[in-house]
Amino acid sequence: xxxxxxxxxxxxxxxxxxxxxxxxxxxxxxxxxxxxxxxxxxxxxxxxxxxxxxxxxxxxxxxxxxxxxxxxxxxxxxxxxxxxxxxxxxxxxxxxxxxxxxxxxxxxxxxxxxxxxxxxxxxxxxxxxxxxxxxxxxxxxxxxxxxxxxxxxxxxxxxxxxxxxxxxxxxxxxxxxxxxxxxxxxxxxxxxxxxxxxxxxxxxxxxxxxxxxxxxxxxxxxxxxxxxxxxxxxx
Numbered sequence: 001x002x003x004x005x006x007x008x009x010x011x012x013x014x015x016x017x018x019x020x021x022x023x024x025x026x027x028x029x030x031x032x033x034x035x036x037x038x039x040x041x042x043x044x045x046x047x048x049x050x051x052x053x054x055x056x057x058x059x060x061x062x063x064x065x066x067x068x069x070x071x072x073x074x075x076x077x078x079x080x081x082x083x084x085x086x087x088x089x090x091x092x093x094x095x096x097x098x099x100x101x102x103x104x105x106x107x108x109x110x111x112x113x114x115x116x117x118x119x120x121x122x123x124x125x126x127x128x129x130x131x132x133x134x135x136x137x138x139x140x141x142x143x144x145x146x147x148x149x150x151x152x153x154x155x156x157x158x159x160x161x162x163x164x165x166x167x168x169x170x171x172x173x174x175x176x177x178x179x180x181x182x183x184x185x186x187x188x189x190x191x192x193x194x195x196x197x198x199x200x201x202x203x204x205x206x207x208x209x210x211x212x213x214x215x216x217x218x219x220x221x222x223x224x225x226x227x228x229x230x231x232x233x234x235x
């Protein structure tokens with residue numbers, strides 16, 4: 001019975017709260033002995049945690065404010081819709097103005113481009129004409145044509161000079177023939193006047209002289225006609 005009573009007492013002590021407190025105190029003392037600097041480190045960690053909590057608080061409040069702003073009643077939503085509609089109207093007006101300006105600018109650019117193209121084409125045509133003229137003037141065909149024309153002009157001048165010389169020669173020959181005929185007729189008249197020749201006709205002296213003069217003129221006309229015919233044949 002004594003052994004059983006001791007066992008019961010020990011069990012009662014173990015289960016009692018005072019014994020538990022004593023055990024806790026002993027454990028704390030043993031931990032302090034093992035880790036003497038554990039107290040201040042725990043206070044530092046607690047301070048750090050408090051500072052982090054204070055930093056996080058304003059961000060949480062901002063998020064809550066945004067969520068409250070989004071959760072606005074229907075009256076505010078209608079006002080926002082009206083403002084958005086007005087903004088859209090202003091945007092469309094500005095866009096139409098911009099489109100008009102852009103169309104006018106495009107039209108001006110097109111007109112300028114067309115006019116510049118016309119000027120460029122006219123200048124190109126003028127340059128092409130000048131180049132063609134230059135090429136024709138400097139080409140072999142033009143040189144050949146120029147040489148042929150010069151030769152033809154030279155031949156024409158030579159022929160004209162030869163014709164003039166022949167005409168002058170013919171005129172000189174005609175004058176020489178006329179002189180000879182006049183001399184011949186003058187001699188005949190002298191012979192007739194002297195009386196060396198005998199005339200059996202019943203005509204008077206004036207009639208005979210007129211007849212001789214007409215014969216002389218007829219002979220001169222005949223010689224002129226022959227000279228003209230010869231000159232035409234030579235030409």
